[in-house]
Amino acid sequence: MNKIAPEYLAAGANRHPSAADWDESGLLAYGTDRNIALWYPGNESSRGIFELIGGHTDTVNVVKFIPKSHGLILSGSVDKTVKIWKHDEASKSYTCIQTITDHQSTINCIAVTEGSKVFATGSADAIVKIWKLDDNNVASLQQSITITPRLFPLALALSPLTGASDSLVLAVAGTKDIIQLHVLDAQEGAEFKYKATLSGHEGWIRSLEFTKESDSPASDLLLSSASQDKYIRLWRIHQGKELPAAATAADPTFGAFMPGKSLSNKAHRFQAQGLDFSATFEALLLGHEELDLQHTLALSKPNLQPKTSTLSASADNSLAIWEPDTHTGVWVTVARLGEISAEKRIYNRHW
Numbered sequence: 458m459n460k461i462a463p464e465y466l467a468a469g470a471n472r473h474p475s476a477a478d479w480d481e482s483g484l485l486a487y488g489t490d491r492n493i494a495l496w497y498p499g500n501e502s503s504r505g506i507f508e509l510i511g512g513h514t515d516t517v518n519v520v521k522f523i524p525k526s527h528g529l530i531l532s533g534s535v536d537k538t539v540k541i542w543k544h545d546e547a548s549k550s551y552t553c554i555q556t557i558t559d560h561q562s563t564i565n566c567i568a569v570t571e572g573s574k575v576f577a578t579g580s581a582d583a584i585v586k587i588w589k590l591d592d593n594n595v596a597s598l599q600q601s602i603t604i605t606p607r608l609f610p611l612a613l614a615l616s617p618l619t620g621a622s623d624s625l626v627l628a629v630a631g632t633k634d635i636i637q638l639h640v641l642d643a644q645e646g647a648e649f650k651y652k653a654t655l656s657g658h659e660g661w662i663r664s665l666e667f668t669k670e671s672d673s674p675a676s677d678l679l680l681s682s683a684s685q686d687k688y689i690r691l692w693r694i695h696q697g698k699e700l701p702a703a704a705t706a707a708d709p710t711f712g713a714f715m716p717g718k719s720l721s722n723k724a725h726r727f728q729a730q731g732l733d734f735s736a737t738f739e740a741l742l743l744g745h746e747e748l749d750l751q752h753t754l755a756l757s758k759p760n761l762q763p764k765t766s767t768l769s770a771s772a773d774n775s776l777a778i779w780e781p782d783t784h785t786g787v788w789v790t791v792a793r794l795g796e797i798s799a800e801k802r803i804y805n806r807h808w
Contacts, residue, residue: 466506468494474663475519475566475612478530486530488517493532493542495551510551512540518564524571529594531576533564539578543594555595559586568613568627570667575599575641577627579610585629587649600648608633612682616667619678620696621730625649628680630662636682636692638736642729653725653736655692660685670765677701679739681767689742689769689779691788698733700724740788742767742779 468489470477477487483499495508515535523529528544530551539557544550562581569576574590587600604610611631618624623643630636635656639649664683669676670693678694695701725736767779767788778792 465504466494466509468492468506468509470494471516471518473516473518475521476517478520478522480522480528481524484522486520486522488520488532491515491517491534493517493520493530493551508550510542510553512553512556513538519567521567521569521576523569523576523590526594529590531567531569533567533578533580535563537562537564537580539564539567541594541596557588557596559598560584565609565611565631566613568615570615570617570625572617572622573615573625575615575625577613577615579613579629579631581609583607583609585610585613585627587627589647602629602639602649604629604631604637606633608635611661611663612665614665614667614680616678618694618696618729618732618734619669619674619676621732624729626667626678626694626729628665628667628682630665630682632661634658634660634662634684634686636662636665636680638725638727640727640729644730652727655682655725655736655738657690657738658682658684658686658688660687668765679765680736683769687743687771689767691739691742692736693739694734694736696732696734700735700737740781742769742788744777744790744793 471488473488477485479485483497485496485498487494491513492509492511494506496506497503513534513536517532517534519533521531523531530542531539532542533539537560540553541555542551543554545552560578560580560582564578564580566579567576576588577585578588579585583604585602585604586598588596589599590596609632610629614628616626618626625641627639627649628636629639635654637651638653640652641647641649662682662684666681668679670679680692680694681689683689693701722738727734765781769777775793775795777790779788780791781788
């Protein structure tokens with residue numbers, strides 16, 4: 458009996474900065490209309506998309522893999538739902554194991570972090586919700602955070618705190634020019650509490666990313682933020698009563714491109730698990746000609762030497778890789794890719 462099977466699948470990605478993600482196995486998942494496309498870009502024998510998974514009733518805005526989860530995907534949509542997808546070993550495909558319907562508006566962002574079953578979702582209802590997965594990968598609501606002053610969350614980032622790994626820090630940003638830090642102190646319960654507001658951007662903030670500065674257990678956390686003001690800012694979260702040394706020439710132009718404006722390095726202090734922490738401005742990255750849509754901050758290991766790098770994508774139709782100069786510490790562009798497509802915009806980037 459003849460069997461009909463698809464030979465080739467092609468689908469364009471949704472125009473949303475958070476609509477794609479990939480896991481440690483090299484599997485890329487991205488939203489395409491109401492579906493999620495799965496593809497192994499590094500597989501030379503691959504013919505492109507090998508599966509389209511559907512279930513949402515409107516456009517998929519955000520896709521996130523849960524790190525080290527052996528195949529769990531979170532997706533958020535204009536249909537106001539968050540879906541949890543699990544890889545089924547028997548059928549070799551993904552199936553929806555839970556649909557979350559608690560939000561009252563479009564889902565714009567999701568934050569996850571390695572080593573924790575906690576994740577956060579942000580919606581156009583101006584509420585961030587905190588969830589936790591049980592041993593059966595079923596999510597239960599832990600907390601609802603109403604953002605004040607009111608903003609629509611467009612970006613979330615989640616990370617354990619250095620020296621207090623049971624405690625988490627959540628960065629929230631969106632339709633204002635500020636970033637809020639909320640901290641879950643493991644000694645005080647299972648809820649996040651507002652701790653600080655980081656200011657400096659002059660436009661909506663579309664992307665947030667945490668990474669450790671080095672492999673050391675005592676390494677500082679770096680938070681990067683990309684805004685519609687065309688700039689990327691780096692912030693340092695340091696554990697200890699003493700403040701970290703100020704970044705060397707944090708503004709490489711020494712004010713030439715921002716005359717009359719100073720780069721505030723106000724220290725925002727908070728505590729978790731009895732330890733002191735501070736959040737301070739670290740560096741300003743400039744070079745894109747149009748608004749920054751998305752970026753990735755990561756700790757890479759070229760030649761086995763840890764190095765922090767940032768990959769940014771902008772509406773000026775370019776990608777840029779940034780690294781701190783070995784001698785001065787100033788963040789500079791080490792590579793730039795332009796004219797990727799005929800369209801005047803790059804919506805996403807991953808490495």
